[in-house]
Amino acid sequence: MNRWRRSVGEIQARRRQVSECEQAQSALSKVTACYQQMATCLGSNTDGSSLREELEETRALAHRICTGMHRRLLALLAETEQVQEDREQVERMWVLFLCALENFQQDLRKVSILQETFPLGQRKDRRALVNTGATGGGSEVAGRAATVQTPWVTTEGEKKPDLKSHVLEIDGLLQEMLQRVNVPLWSVEPTQNAWGEGCGDAQDEDDTLEEIMEVEVVSQDNRASGCCNHSNCKLGCIFCLLN
Amino acid sequence: MTIKFIRDHGQHYRPRMACLAKVEAMVLEMQDSKSGVKSSEQKLNITSIPHVVTGQDILAWIANHMKVDAQEAQTIGTMLVAYGFIYPLQDHKKLILKPDVSLYRFQTPYFWPVQKWKADNTDYAIYLAKRNIRKKGTLDVYEQEYYKNLHKWLNHKWDFIVMQAKEQYRAGKERNKADRVVFDCQERAYWIVHRPPPRTHSAMDYGVDRLIDPNAEENKTFDYYRRIIIFTQQAIMRSKVKSTVSLGAILKHMTTYKDHDPFLAPCLPSNPWQTDDSSYWDLNMRNVEIPTKMRVERWSFSFFELLNDPRGRTDFKVFLKKEFSGENLAFWEAAEEMKWGTASSISEKAQTIFKTFLAPGAPRWINIDGRTMGLTVKGLEHPHRYVLDAAQTHIFMLMKKDTFYRYLKSPVYKDIQKKALSPAPHNFTPSQLEQNAQNRKPGINPIIIWQQEEEERAKAAAAAGPIDIKKLMASKLDRK
Numbered sequence: 001m002n003r004w005r006r007s008v009g010e011i012q013a014r015r016r017q018v019s020e021c022e023q024a025q026s027a028l029s030k031v032t033a034c035y036q037q038m039a040t041c042l043g044s045n046t047d048g049s050s051l052r053e054e055l056e057e058t059r060a061l062a063h064r065i066c067t068g069m070h071r072r073l074l075a076l077l078a079e080t081e082q083v084q085e086d087r088e089q090v091e092r093m094w095v096l097f098l099c100a101l102e103n104f105q106q107d108l109r110k111v112s113i114l115q116e117t118f119p120l121g122q123r124k125d126r127r128a129l130v131n132t133g134a135t136g137g138g139s140e141v142a143g144r145a146a147t148v149q150t151p152w153v154t155t156e157g158e159k160k161p162d163l164k165s166h167v168l169e170i171d172g173l174l175q176e177m178l179q180r181v182n183v184p185l186w187s188v189e190p191t192q193n194a195w196g197e198g199c200g201d202a203q204d205e206d207d208t209l210e211e212i213m214e215v216e217v218v219s220q221d222n223r224a225s226g227c228c229n230h231s232n233c234k235l236g237c238i239f240c241l242l243n
Numbered sequence: 244m245t246i247k248f249i250r251d252h253g254q255h256y257r258p259r260m261a262c263l264a265k266v267e268a269m270v271l272e273m274q275d276s277k278s279g280v281k282s283s284e285q286k287l288n289i290t291s292i293p294h295v296v297t298g299q300d301i302l303a304w305i306a307n308h309m310k311v312d313a314q315e316a317q318t319i320g321t322m323l324v325a326y327g328f329i330y331p332l333q334d335h336k337k338l339i340l341k342p343d344v345s346l347y348r349f350q351t352p353y354f355w356p357v358q359k360w361k362a363d364n365t366d367y368a369i370y371l372a373k374r375n376i377r378k379k380g381t382l383d384v385y386e387q388e389y390y391k392n393l394h395k396w397l398n399h400k401w402d403f404i405v406m407q408a409k410e411q412y413r414a415g416k417e418r419n420k421a422d423r424v425v426f427d428c429q430e431r432a433y434w435i436v437h438r439p440p441p442r443t444h445s446a447m448d449y450g451v452d453r454l455i456d457p458n459a460e461e462n463k464t465f466d467y468y469r470r471i472i473i474f475t476q477q478a479i480m481r482s483k484v485k486s487t488v489s490l491g492a493i494l495k496h497m498t499t500y501k502d503h504d505p506f507l508a509p510c511l512p513s514n515p516w517q518t519d520d521s522s523y524w525d526l527n528m529r530n531v532e533i534p535t536k537m538r539v540e541r542w543s544f545s546f547f548e549l550l551n552d553p554r555g556r557t558d559f560k561v562f563l564k565k566e567f568s569g570e571n572l573a574f575w576e577a578a579e580e581m582k583w584g585t586a587s588s589i590s591e592k593a594q595t596i597f598k599t600f601l602a603p604g605a606p607r608w609i610n611i612d613g614r615t616m617g618l619t620v621k622g623l624e625h626p627h628r629y630v631l632d633a634a635q636t637h638i639f640m641l642m643k644k645d646t647f648y649r650y651l652k653s654p655v656y657k658d659i660q661k662k663a664l665s666p667a668p669h670n671f672t673p674s675q676l677e678q679n680a681q682n683r684k685p686g687i688n689p690i691i692i693w694q695q696e697e698e699e700r701a702k703a704a705a706a707a708g709p710i711d712i713k714k715l716m717a718s719k720l721d722r723k
Contacts, residue, residue, distance in 0.1 A: 026406065033410035037418070040426060043352030045294070092402065099403040103365065114352055131274055131282060131294040132351045133425045140417040190401035194394040197376050197405045 017072055018086065021093055024069045025100070027148045031062045032104045034145035038138035039111050043118040045131050046138075052120070054142035055111065060160040062104060065150050069097060070173060077181050088189075095188045098177060105170040112163045258449050259457035260358045263326070270328045270349065273304060280304045285332065285346060290421040295332065295348055298341045317342060325446035327356055330432030336440055348425075354433040356447060359458065362437035365400065368393040370434055372408035384677070385441050441680065442517070499544055503537060511537070513669035519679035520669060521686070529553045529692065530699075536663040543651055546643040550575075562655040568646065570607035571638050574600045578635040582628055593626035601634075611637050 035058045041051055076090050118129060161169055273279045285295040298320070306316040320340035323329050324347070331337070332346040340347075371390050374381055382390060394401060415423060439445040461467060502508045515521050526535050534554050542549040542558075549555040556572075563569040577600070581592045600609050601620060611619075615633050622630040650656055671679065 026410075029403075029406045029410045030414070033407060033414040036411065037414045037426075040351050040353040040429065095399055096403045096406075099365070099400045100407070103403075103407065106360070106363065109360075110353060110357075113357075118352065129274065130270065130349050130352060132429070133285075133292045133294040133348050134351075134422050135293070136419050136422045138418075140419075141414055144414060144417050185399050188399040190398060192401055192405045194391070194401075195375065195379075197372050197408060 014076070014086070017076060018089065018093075021069060021072055021076070021090075024065055024072075024150065025093060025096060027150060028062065028065045028069065028097075028100050028104075030148050031058060031065065031145050032100060032107065034058060034141045035062065035104070035111075036107050037141045038145075039107055039114070041134065041138050042111060042114040043130055044134055045129050046134050046136065047118065047120065047129055049120055051138055052115065054138060054145075058142060058145045059108070059163070059166065061145065061148065061150075063160050063166065065148075066101065066104075066170075066173075068150060070177070073097060074177075074180070077183070091183050092188045092191075094177075094181065094183050095185055098174065098185075101170055101174060105167055105174075108163060108167050108170070112167065115163070252454075254452040254454045256453045256456045257358055257361065258451075258453050260356075260449075262322075263356060263358055266323060266326060266328055267355065269308075270323070272308070273301075274349070285348075287424070290424070292348075292421050292425060295346050296329075297344045297346060299343055301329070301340060301347065302342050313342075322446070325436070325444075327354065327433060327436035327446075330428065330435075332428065335428075335431065336435060336443070338435065338443070338446075348428065350432060351429055354429055356436065362434075364393060365397060365404065367434065367438055368397055368400075368404045369408045369411065370430060372404055373412050376408060376412050383440065389438065442676065503541060509668065511535070511668055512666040513671070518669060518671055518676060519683055520671070522666070522669075524686070526664065526666060530557075530695070534659070534663055536660075536665045539660050539663045542656075546639075546647045549647070549650075558655065558659055559650060562650050562653055563646070565655065566646075566649075570600065570609050571642050571646070573607060574609050575635055575638050575642070578631040578638075581631060586628075589626055589628060593623050593630065596631070597623050609634075609638060610641075 035055065038051060038055055038058065041047060042055075073090070073094055077094060160166075280296050280300050282294045282296050285292045301320055301323075302313065302316045305311070305319050306313060309316070309319065311319070317340060320329075321338075324331065324340050325338045327338075328350055329340075329347045330350055331339075331341075332348060334345070367389065371382065371386060371393070374386075375390075397404065415426060418426070436445070437447060455461075505514055510523060512522050512526075513520055515523050525531075527538060531554060538552065538554065542552060542555045549559055560569065560572060563572055574596070577592070577596050581589060581596070584592065597620070599605055599607050601616065601623070602608075611634055615637050619631060619634045
């Protein structure tokens with residue numbers, strides 16, 4: 001059966017599914033990135049029960065996206081008759097999904113251990129939190145995570161598992177995926193080149209960490225190394241930076 | 244995706260780092276608002292960040308809490324920084340604790356070192372990509388090297404890495420400015436600990452991976468107890484030495500070898516592992532013409548050293564040739580060859596050795612006592628690898644007690660002592676060190692060295708063979 005025999009409707013449905021999966025991939029990326037950002041606050045002085053609740057919600061969202069994507073990708077890959085360019089794209093998504101799952105699982109493991117090490121049940125536990133210098137909790141990040149939408153309708157009402165069983169579930173999922181679908185991982189070609197991510201949108205007024213810290217050192221020293229001692233002398237500071 | 248589900252019998256577990264749990268407990272105690280370390284605020288241009296501590300405050304707290312002196316507290320503090328529990332804010336690449344007003348902050352528990360998991364290459368790639376996104380061209384040379392290599396190794400994941408880096412960057416931007424600075428500092432400190440810049444020491448270095456998980460409790464089965472019983476029985480049966488004797492031996496060894504240990508004394512001209520300059524290895528090759536002074540001095544420590552060093556052995560051979568007593572060393576070398584050679588050649592070698600060295604009236608008859616001679620000859624009827632061991636030990640002791648001391652007083656040795664080189668120490672600037680690191684070349688192929696040695700051995704064998712009188716007279720007659 002060649003491709004001309006397939007109805008237009010089938011091809012369109014497939015394309016829609018593939019683009020759904022792509023959206024889900026970027027959604028999963030967003031959610032896991034937010035999860036990681038919030039996880040870095042665990043155990044620090046900004047830790048609290050609200051942070052932990054937000055972590056749980058984000059994890060539930062990620063779980064929904066993962067299970068849906070897993071089902072759809074399996075369905076896409078299981079079809080035996082493939083169009084060439086479609087197959088490459090779907091295989092790439094498959095490999096990226098595996099990587100994302102593995103990355104997320106590592107974060108889940110870390111969070112599980114941190115939550116055990118720093119329990120928040122009693123009052124005295126709050127004294128044992130590490131003063132890291134952060135002031136805000138992860139609520140803004142949690143807000144960003146919450147804006148992510150799964151591209152499919154969430155009628156699939158699966159119960160979200162608790163943390164430990166989630167980790168084990170991902171283990172099982174990974175093993176099953178590796179065994180069921182025979183996609184060699186190294187056959188995937190990336191679409192991005194090396195150093196490609198640098199030239200892009202993010203070159204706004206963000207200073208690098210080095211510059212921020214440099215300026216701080218100079219102003220602390222008060223030995224302005226050649227330029228004037230005036231604290232308001234912006235020009236002098238820039239010269240010091242160039243030194 | 245990394246292939247993790249391998250069911251093999253390889254070594255996959257990191258060795259136990261028991262100190263980590265203890266250090267964690269100490270860091271948590273430092274946080275106490277009443278009895279912990281005093282903290283203040285760090286003033287930056289844009290904002291100010293709390294919970295910053297000075298080096299001397301940390302030192303004072305450690306000295307007080309653990310009741311140690313300042314030097315010990317300094318070491319403990321440096322360990323805290325080296326493991327990554329505290330990170331410096333100024334001079335962030337040098338992980339030491341400075342006992343002055345330099346500023347430090349505590350690392351968040353997410354970035355604490357964990358024994359079970361290595362810092363993943365994927366995460367490092369995401370971090371480098373994030374730095375690239377934030378501002379192009381801020382990666383150091385060694386980080387750019389890493390980036391190139393990671394792009395090659397993790398090529399199939401590269402889309403994921405870039406996507407995740409972008410998302411993490413955007414997620415980070417949601418937080419307020421001070422928190423962003425704090426998080427960036429934390430991440431940077433984490434990666435300096437786990438991917439240290441070149442020519443720095445890393446506290447996370449360890450030897451080899453272990454076969455079993457050191458954290459897993461072992462089931463006390465029948466096999467376990469049987470192993471423990473065998474181990475203790477063997478420990479009881481071992482011969483014991485008085486501690487005064489063994490300590491005396493250690494002391495003697497240390498005083499003799501103190502200047503030759505590359506950890507304790509600088510090795511001349513420079514340690515190749517530190518400066519990437521291989522002149523030390525070139526000067527100390529196996530068959531170099533003129534050895535270094537340190538090497539010659541080492542030969543005088545013990546006969547074992549002299550024999551083990553190939554250059555020393557050739558020198559000793561020259562001396563023995565002058566004394567016409569080379570048969571002892573020749574026998575010893577032949578016995579070594581039999582010990583280390585192939586199993587198929589053992590009987591043949593046994594025959595030649597018997598004919599050359601042991602038979603009554605042999606051309607190079609060695610002088611060993613009657614009992615050993617009897618044992619050896621009897622053993623040679625059914626030769627195995629270690630049949631010459633007793634005779635070899637006897638000859639070794641003979642050479643050591645007699646010939647070795649004569650060698651050390653001989654003009655041959657004094658001559659080589661005078662000729663030996665003493666190279667001047669190198670003094671490289673950091674830019675020269677970078678240059679050296681980039682000019683690293685592989686050494687000589689060991690096969691070539693082996694071929695050279697085989698040629699020399701063949702020449703020596705030909706020279707040591709019985710001289711054909713007729714040919715010698717013929718050549719003399721020819722000249723006339």
